Amino acid sequence: MEMSKQLPLDGVCVVEIGHSLAAPYAGMVLRALGADVIKIESAGSGDYARDWGPPFIDGAAALFHAVNHGKSSIAMSLSDPSQAESLRELIVRKADVVLQNLKAGGTEKYGLGADHMLALKPSLVYCNLGAFGTVGPLRDKPGYDPLAQAFSGLMSFMGQPDEALSRIPISVNDMGTGLWAAIGVLSALFRRQSTGVGEVVSVSLYETALSWGGMQIADYLASGVLPGRWGSGTAAIVPHQAFECSDSTIMVAAGNDRLFRRLCEVLQVNVLAEDSRFATNGARVSNRVELIDLLQHEFGRKTATYWLERLDEVGIPCGPIQTVDQVVVHEQTRALEILQKTEDGAATFVGLPVTFGGRRPADTGITPKLGEHNHLLTDALEETPLA
Structure with a gap:
């Protein structure tokens, strides 16, 4: 069966007020599915991940290319009330989805929080990606992937029993939270088709980490025995x-x-x-x-x-x-055609691990320079005034 030329999210506009990995990873997934993703970056420094190297490609870290290819970049200072107002107008005029992973209270500080934005645009799907969730004593505590791995118990059963504690050496909670964000956004967009109403989706690194450890937690609650550390093995199956x-x-x-x-x-x-x-x-x-x-x-x-x-x-x-x-030269990897290049050939990355009709989304775009698409903000604000 031939894949439709139209990707599932063609026509959907996502505004990503994010940095580092969780929100950008969610934006990458939605962009690969066809959405137009507008990345909002801090004027001057941009996304922290631009500097997370070496290696660097065209002045930005390879990691940054991997999760931000194909997006547009608008650089602005949200602490400037006029620029924050411009972003609010852009969202109201253009956006179907907002992704944000600023520190707790950050978007509210700039008049860009979920409640305010949904009051301005009730059809908006607004996704918060946080560290510890929206309730509880740690709701305002910042956090990164290693902290989530430690605090959730994941690190307590990693590695060999006679070795020092170790973490999973990938940002499994950042990426997992990005995936849960994408799942939540897609679910909200699906429901909006029948109701016309948007909603707030909230995900966090800690909740994602707890879900990864779900089987170990269930086993402990049933037995009272803490999970062991089995190296390359697993607790419940031998060999x-x-x-x-x-x-x-x-x-x-x-x-x-x-x-x-x-x-x-x-x-x-x-x-x-x-x-x-x-x-x-x-x-x-x-x-x-x-x-x-x-x-x-x-x-x-x-x-x-x-x-x-x-x-x-x-x-x-x-x-x-x-x-x-x-791995990268193995015939199975090559057969899957999962290693893709940006359209300018500058960066190679792992594509979306899903196919439609046997074909992988292949519109990779290029990685934006910081503020390369600031004109999009001006263009949007010059359109028909808001009612």
Whole structure:
């Protein structure tokens, strides 16, 4: 089936009053789905992420290109009442959606808060992206992704039990919050089609982090036992982790009893599948350390290629642990055509992980210079005056 030339959000205008990663990531998603995204940046310095390098491309960090390509950039000082008023008028005239992740109270300070803007434009979908949520004792506390990982408990079960605490080395809560923002905005736009009325959508890094840890929290509330730290493994499935072969490390996920029996056959240790200590997943979890030691001994006898070929033959999920340089040239990555370039060829980034009719949105645009599209503000304000 051919993908329609019109993307789902064609005709939707998003004003992004954001910086760093959460709101810009949400704006990137909406832009890739067809929305026109107008990025509001601070005059002079712009989005903090412009300087989050090296590497830099055309004066801006590669990260900035990855999440801001295809947007328009308007630079202004919201502390100037006249410029804040101009932005209010732009939103009322043009915007369907506002994304904002300024510090708590920031948009209200400038007369751009959700209540005020919806009073001016009831059809507006207004999305707040915060640190700890809109209620509670920490509602005004600033926060970044590592703080959310620490405070939510995520870091408490990361890494190996005998190693120092570590964080997930990607901004999983910033990006996750951006995704929840996009989901909330899309839901609100869908409902607006029938009601004509907008609403306020609120998401936060802390709520996103709690959702990532949802299974561990549910397990703790049921058992009273704190989650362990299992390195490459997982708490509830064994064996489901990395094993060192004679030359490199591979990931093996024998996620049920049937796959475990096949794994024992491949390793030629069939007796383990019949051992009451390992016959069921629950038993394997209870006897994790002893079983992993036995399996590791067998994996260490031969090369990664040898084991991967035999595991693939019998349908056991497995794979090498690749480095990024291997990932970007792998034939599967290339087949997906998920690595995309800005239209000027300056930057390469990972595209939206969704296709429509088998085709990925490909209108990538270019990364805007700071204030490159200030004329859009003037053009909008010169149109028919507001009633």
